[in-house]
Amino acid sequence: MLKFFNRVTLLGFVGVLAAMVYAHFVAGEAVARAVGWTVYVLAGVLTLGASLGLVAWGWSVVERVRAARAARRQAEVEASLRMRKLEAEAARAEAEALRARREAQVYAITAPADHQVFISDAGSGASWRPAHLDARAYANGLPVPPTPLELATWDRWHSVRTGHPATPATEAAPSLQTAWPERVRLLDLLPDAPSLHEITLGITLDEQNRQIPVVAPLQRLxxxxxxxxxxxxxxxxxxxxxxxxxxxxxxxxxxxIDSELTTFDVFSSAPCLRYPVAAEERDALAIIHDLAGEMRRRRDLFTALSPMPPNLAAYNRRAEEPLPYIVLMIDESTALLEERAIEKSLRQIVLKARKFGLFAVLGGQDWKASTLSTTIRNQFSTRVQFKALDEQQSRVLLRRPDAAYINRPGRGFAVIPGRDVVEIQAPFISSKTILRALEVTRRRKGEKSPRPIPPPPPSRSPE
Known part of the structure; x- marks a missing residue:
């Protein structure tokens, strides 16, 4: 169509030119003037036709470019769909192969009642767990042994229920495993009934590089x-x-006390709370001041007995109304210790309250010698330092730079009375597990509401 348009335009120009030459040289001047206007009109029409032809040609070029781009996009989409399909097929094939390998590693284990069988998964990050089997269970055939910690846990689990030591492990549990675990579940470490006499801090490796739990009574910590x-x-x-x-x-x-309500908020429903979980500085001051008053009250009760009891356990054996242990726990305590009134009351507690059954557990991110007084630091019988920003910060609690080079979450160094500095892997427990256990504890101990937070002590005006 475009070529035809161009040819007609060209022939028209040639015809007009021939007519003008004829009119001028052959027909004479009179005829030339008569024909001239007609020629001019025809020339304008032909010019318009040529312009329209040029526009049509330009439009066709644009359409061809658009078609080429659309075809290229369609090809890219089809290639992407083919690639996704191939990746999905590869993932399905890999999953099938993994399932086949796992099924190939599974075999049935039978054991008599009261025997010990260790069950593990084929995953590289899995760990053995002890189980008491009455008949049959399934375990993989990997040559991965149980750890000493798991052996001790199973033995205690078994002895609590049966009253006699556990039967030696079956052939399903070969030699001992010697490695730091990726994660330690607190419930795997605890005995059947947790106690103040066995507070678990985590696990460590002994001289033979075997995993052992780090446990100490609250009275020693x-x-x-x-x-x-x-x-x-x-x-x-x-x-x-x-x-x-x-x-x-x-x-x-x-x-x-938790200024950010990210650590202890999950314990808001615990039946053992003395006060509601505190977040404000004024509430923290009121609680610490009230505990200092409780310490003085207990001192008077101890003094009334002769001879004076050396600790709370001795007092409770002789008193008509036994007293509970009280544990003050503060997270992000470094900021609170900058408040002079809080630091003064807390110093009284850590200096004198141990005998009367009051203990403090203080946590902070950036302990500094300038904010943590020597008096309070020296009363920390137990010190646990996780990753420190630098050697100087590590030395505040540990008096050594080791914590600055920790490279695994949960790994830390602990100073415990009666032991050298020990490297530990701290235990983990989820909020869901905590809430479920607290619900069971409430049913066992009964509902108990915490007492309201007392008003803060009046501030002394400067003299």
Whole structure:
């Protein structure tokens, strides 16, 4: 169509030119003037036709470009769909192969009643778990042995229920495993009934590089200082300690202070709370001041007995009304210690309250020698330091730079009375597990509402 248009235009121009030559040279001047206007009109029409032809040609070029782009996009979409289909088929094939490998590693294990069988998964990050089997169970055939920690856990689990030691392990549990675990579940470490006499801090490796639990009674741990940068296990460790205290069968009351309500808020329904979980500075001051008053009240009760009891356990054996242990736990305490009134009351507690059954557990991210007084730091019988920002911060609690080089969350160094500095992997417990256990504890101990937070002490006006 475009070519035809161009040819007609060209022939028209040639015809007009011939007519003008004829009119001028052959027909004479009169005829030339008569024909001239007609020629001009025809020339304008032909010019318009040529312009329209040029526009039509340009439009056809644009359409061809658009068609080429659309074809290229369609090809790219089809190629992407083919690639996704191939990736999905590859993923399905890999999943089928993994399932086949796992099924190939599974075999049935039978064991008599009261025998010990260790069950594990084929995954590289899995760990053995002990189980008491009456008939049959399924376990993989990997040559991965149970750890000493799991052996001890199963033995205690079994002896509590049966009253006699566990039967030696069957052939399903070969030699011992010697490695730091990726994660330690607190419930895997705890005995059947957690107790204030067995507070679990985590696990460590012994001289033979075997996993063993790190356990100590609350009376030996006394006041605990915990440090660590954000995201390296400090708050999870504090939750693990608070959980063991909250579900222990002994009489204990918790005073929890958490300025960000991210660590202890999950314990808001615990029946052992002495006060509601506090977040404001004025409430923290009121609680610490009230505990200092409770310490003085207990001192008067101890003094009334002759001879004076050396500790709370001795007092409770002689008193008509036994007193509960009280544990003050503070997360992000570094900011609170900058308040002079709080620091003064807290110093009284850590200096004098141990004898009367009051203990403090203080956690902070950036312990500094300038903010943590020497008096309070020296009263930390137990010190646990997770990842520190630098060697100087590590030395505040540990008096050594090791924590600055920790590279795994939950890994830390602990100073425990009667032991050298020990490297530990702290235990983990989920909020869901805590809430479920607290519900069971409430049903066992009964509902108990915490007392209201007392008003803060009046501030002294400068003289």
């Amino acid at each position: 006394v006041h605990i200082g915990v440090g660590g940068s954000s995201g390296w296990g400090k708050s999870v460790f504090l939750q693990a300690i608070a959980f063991q205290l909250a579900v222990a069968p002994e009489a204990v009351e918790l005073a929890l």
